[in-house]
Amino acid sequence: MSDFNKSSLSEIVNLIKAKKASSLEITNHFINNIEKSKKLNCFITTCFEESLKSAKNFDNKKNFDGLLAGVPLAVKDLFCTKNVKTTAGSKILENFIPTYESTVTNNLWSEGAILLGKLNCDEFAMGSSNETSYFGNTINPLGKDLVPGGSSGGSASALAANLTPATIGTDTGGSIRQPASFTGTVGLKPTYGLCSRWGIVAFASSLDQAGPMTKNVEDSALLLEAMSGYDEKDSTSINKKKEKYSKNLNEKIKGLKIGIPKEYRVENMPKEIDNLWKKGIDILKKAGAKIVDISLPHTKYALPTYYIVAPAEASSNLARYDGVKYGYRSKKGKNLIEMYENTRGEGFGDEVKRRILIGTYVLSSGYYDAYYLKAQKVRKLIKNDFDKCFKNVDVILTPSTPSSAFKIGEKTNDPISMYLNDIFTVPVNLAGIPAISIPVGQDDKGHPLGLQLITKALDEQKILNIAFTMEKSIGFNQSIKRWWE
Amino acid sequence: MSIDKNQVKKVAKLSKISLDDSKLESLSKDLASILNFVEQLNKLDTKKTEPLTSVVDKTLDPRTDKVNDGKIKSEILKNSPDKNEDFFIVPKVVE
Numbered sequence: 001m002s003d004f005n006k007s008s009l010s011e012i013v014n015l016i017k018a019k020k021a022s023s024l025e026i027t028n029h030f031i032n033n034i035e036k037s038k039k040l041n042c043f044i045t046t047c048f049e050e051s052l053k054s055a056k057n058f059d060n061k062k063n064f065d066g067l068l069a070g071v072p073l074a075v076k077d078l079f080c081t082k083n084v085k086t087t088a089g090s091k092i093l094e095n096f097i098p099t100y101e102s103t104v105t106n107n108l109w110s111e112g113a114i115l116l117g118k119l120n121c122d123e124f125a126m127g128s129s130n131e132t133s134y135f136g137n138t139i140n141p142l143g144k145d146l147v148p149g150g151s152s153g154g155s156a157s158a159l160a161a162n163l164t165p166a167t168i169g170t171d172t173g174g175s176i177r178q179p180a181s182f183t184g185t186v187g188l189k190p191t192y193g194l195c196s197r198w199g200i201v202a203f204a205s206s207l208d209q210a211g212p213m214t215k216n217v218e219d220s221a222l223l224l225e226a227m228s229g230y231d232e233k234d235s236t237s238i239n240k241k242k243e244k245y246s247k248n249l250n251e252k253i254k255g256l257k258i259g260i261p262k263e264y265r266v267e268n269m270p271k272e273i274d275n276l277w278k279k280g281i282d283i284l285k286k287a288g289a290k291i292v293d294i295s296l297p298h299t300k301y302a303l304p305t306y307y308i309v310a311p312a313e314a315s316s317n318l319a320r321y322d323g324v325k326y327g328y329r330s331k332k333g334k335n336l337i338e339m340y341e342n343t344r345g346e347g348f349g350d351e352v353k354r355r356i357l358i359g360t361y362v363l364s365s366g367y368y369d370a371y372y373l374k375a376q377k378v379r380k381l382i383k384n385d386f387d388k389c390f391k392n393v394d395v396i397l398t399p400s401t402p403s404s405a406f407k408i409g410e411k412t413n414d415p416i417s418m419y420l421n422d423i424f425t426v427p428v429n430l431a432g433i434p435a436i437s438i439p440v441g442q443d444d445k446g447h448p449l450g451l452q453l454i455t456k457a458l459d460e461q462k463i464l465n466i467a468f469t470m471e472k473s474i475g476f477n478q479s480i481k482r483w484w485e
Numbered sequence: 486m487s488i489d490k491n492q493v494k495k496v497a498k499l500s501k502i503s504l505d506d507s508k509l510e511s512l513s514k515d516l517a518s519i520l521n522f523v524e525q526l527n528k529l530d531t532k533k534t535e536p537l538t539s540v541v542d543k544t545l546d547p548r549t550d551k552v553n554d555g556k557i558k559s560e561i562l563k564n565s566p567d568k569n570e571d572f573f574i575v576p577k578v579v580e
Contacts, residue, residue, distance in 0.1 A: 099560040193541045206539060232548065236541045304523040315500065322501075324573050326564035336576050337501070345503030353502055354512070357493065358519055360500040374526050376536030381529070383537055415515055416522055432540025457540075 004029045009071065009166040009219040010246070016070040023070030023114065026165075027055040030072050030116060034163045039484040040139045042158040044077045045085045046117035054114040066112025067226045067246075074164040076155045077118035078125055079105045079210070080199040084115065088201040089123040089133040089151075092321050092328045092347030102199025103231045104168065104210045111226040116164055120154030123349045124318065125175055125203045127151050128421040131412055132351040139408075140183060141480050142447055146405045149179030149421075155213050156183040160480060166214045166223050170200060172207045173306050174401075174425025177437035180213055181400035181450030184439040184478045186220050186467070187213045189425075191457045192432035193238035196231030204313035205236075207306075207429040217438065217468040221245035224460065238458070248461055251469040254288030256462075259393035263299035264424060266402060272443045273399045280397055280440055280451045283473045284466070292393050296385040301378050302427040303419060308362050308375035309430070314352075315359025321347060354415065383431040390456040395466055398424050400437040400450035428454055436463045439476045448478060487517045 004012065004026055015021040031048050051072055058070040080086045080098035087093045101109075109115070122132040130138045130153030138154045140146035141161040148157040152169025156179035159167050169176040171189035180187025188211045195210040202208065212223035225245045231237045260281065265274070281291055323329030323343030330342035348356070362371035389396065402423055411418040428435045434457070437450040451470075453463040488496075490509045493516060497504045504512065558571070567574040 096564055099557070099563055232546065235545055236539070236543075238541065238543070239546065298529075301526055301529060304525045307519060307523050308526075319501075323566060324575055325561075327566070329566035333576065336578050338503075339576050340501040341503040344501055348502065353504075354515055354519070356500050356502060357496050357512075357516060361488070361492075361496045361516070361520075362523075364496070364499060371523065373536055374531060375523075376538060377531035377534040378526050378529060380534050380537035381531070383540065416518055419522075430540075 005162040007165065008215050010222055012071055012165050013067070013069060013222070017064045023055040023058040024052065026070070027051050027072040027114060030164060033161070034116065036485040037161060037163050040141060040157055040161055041136050042120055042138050042154045042161070042163055043074070043117045044087055044089070044120050044135050044154070047084050047115060051114050051116050058112065058114065063112070066110065067222060068108060069112035070114070071112065071165060072114045072116045073108060074116040074119050074158055074167055075105055076121050076152050076167070076169045078121055078170050078201045079168070080201070081105055081115060081118065084118065086118065086201065087135070088125070089121045089135060090348065090352070091134040094134070094328060096326055100199060103196035103233060104200065104227045107227050107229060108168070113226070119158050119167065122151035122153065123352050124201065124314070125151040125170055125172055126314070126351050126355055128174070128178060128418050129406070129411065130154065131408065132349055134349060137408060140405050141484065142183065142405065144483070145407050146447070147182070147408055149182035149405060151175040152213065153179050156180055156185060156187070159183065159185050159213055159215065161482070161484070166212065166219050168210055168223065168227060169213050170208055170210050171429065172203050172310060173429050174422040176211045176213055177400050177425050177435060177450070177452060178421060180437045181439070181448065182405035184448030184476065185213060185215060186217055186436065186438050187211065188220050188224060188436040188460070189428060189434060190224060190228060190460060191238070191434045193236050194228045194458070194460070196229070196234040196237050198231055198233040202317040204310040205317060206313060207310060209429070217464060217471050218246065218249060220436065221249050221464050243461060245461055245464055249468055250465055251472070253284070253466050253469050256289045256395065256466065257292050257393040258284050258289050259292050259294035259389055259396040261294050261296045261299065261396060261398060263296050264398040266423065269402055270443070273402065273449060276441050276449050276451060277397070277399055280470065283470050284397065287469050287473070294389050294393060294396070296389060296427070298378065298381045298385050299427060302382055302430055303423055305375045305378045305382065305430060306422070306426045307358070307419060308371050309379060311355040311359035312363050312372050313359070315356045315363065318352070318356055379430050382427055386431045386433060386456070394455065395463060396454040398452045398454065400424060400452040404443045404445070404447035404449050424452060433457050434460050434463060436467050438467045438471060440474055441476070488513055488520060
């Protein structure tokens with residue numbers, strides 16, 4: 001039997017299509033890996049019985065048309081999956097079984113993929129370390145005491161540990177790119193509106209976007225192609241023809257202009273991140289791209305803007321958890337209001353409560369203009385910065401994160417130090433534009449570090465092509481000892 | 486601006502979240518530090534800036550005004566923590 005742990009998503013698709021491996025054989029391989037991975041705590045729910053049934057069904061029917069024909073996949077537990085528990089990492093949804101399927105996961109199954117299970121994440125995707133999950137934190141396969149990043153931490157760990165050949169996450173302020181960077185994998189946040197938000201547990205609706213998390217850039221293109229597309233059920237979905245990202249993947253980057261924003265050279269940035277950035281610049285220069293110094297003057301205001309906009313939207317979105325229609329209900333309380341208060345007090349974790357309270361505060365009478373309206377105006381300035389830069393450059397290159405993966409518990413007592421993790425990823429969400437994080441090197445502890453490529457709305461092909469070109473020169477290779485088995 | 490324990494209680498009331506009194510102190514500190522952090526924005530002059538409300542430059546797509554779902558009462562009630570055949574059940578609201 002071949003070692004599917006070494007295979008990428010695209011290779012697995014090809015093996016199945018060439019009839020060199022059956023869907024059942026591959027599904028069994030990943031189930032076997034998952035069963036030995038309890039120590040990593042990547043999964044909240046598995047549905048192996050259904051997965052095996054679907055795999056057998058696929059092998060009988062042999063319909064190889066789909067982009068993901070017969071491939072088993074695990075997804076972040078923020079996507080509603082019909083008849084499979086969907087928790088969003090929260091106690092309040094501990095027993096929630098959706099009666100409908102999210103558009104994005106539905107697109108995957110339409111392309112022939114098979115669900116393996118649901119991956120751990122920060123509660124309602126609010127976190128950068130996976131430590132806010134009600135189901136316990138996921139461990140980074142690169143070290144027993146390391147966080148995988150967040151909020152799509154379970155997705156990143158499962159991918160790096162070969163518990164799924166690829167996966168999907170959501171990114172509101174960096175939740176795909178930061179964990180990808182912490183685990184040596186590739187994470188792409190698409191243009192806002194490219195992938196439908198319908199059926200995804202909502203956090204901050206003007207920022208949330210689903211995207212692929214994969215072992216390499218080719219897989220990223222393939223999975224993005226499979227999951228994206230117009231959806232009339234999402235009023236912010238962009239109505240345009242589906243792109244063939246994987247077919248159009250190429251290394252023609254000669255002459256492209258790459259912007260290097262000086263504001264991303266933050267104080268106290270570790271030397272190795274600076275070196276990594278230089279390495280990226282050198283690779284692009286050698287490939288024939290032109291390097292241009294640029295300025296995004298409002299960069300430092302992105303994080304404070306985000307921490308007004310995102311909690312404000314969250315406080316409004318999470319109002320739906322009232323213990324009446326679905327989810328947890330407290331047994332305490334003499335009347336309806338007390339039942340609401342106790343349900344939400346017992347059902348939400350500390351970080352979610354903090355954000356609902358901040359959000360309610362900034363939206364409340366007397367504070368709205370000073371906080372929320374102000375943040376929306378600064379958001380405009382941040383978007384203007386990008387719009388202006390993209391008149392002169394094709395793509396912007398930055399580090400993905402200000403550090404490599406940190407230790408469990410290291411930042412839990414200080415919300416601000418945790419928030420600072422997303423300093424390089426948040427501006428992109430505020431502007432609604434796409435970005436990809438690719439692994440480029442390791443720090444002196446052997447922990448992976450990533451670089452981020454940003455481009456203008458709907459130009460995913462461009463960052464995929466550049467990432468694809470860089471990936472070949474970088475030759476990033478990490479072999480992870482399977483200590484958890 | 487700092488936020489005191491009473492203000493936190495008031496916001497919790499608005500948010501319909503019960504809070505342990507023992508957690509009020511640390512929560513007020515956390516919220517104050519977050520507010521202090523976001524107040525950096527006051528350094529910027531935004532008098533002439535329009536607020537950004539959506540990054541997608543589009544108007545809502547028109548559609549035919551026609552019912553396209555419905556008759557899924559049992560599905561809607563399925564996840565309710567307390568229900569009878571047709572209704573969600575909540576604690577008594579009228580005396």
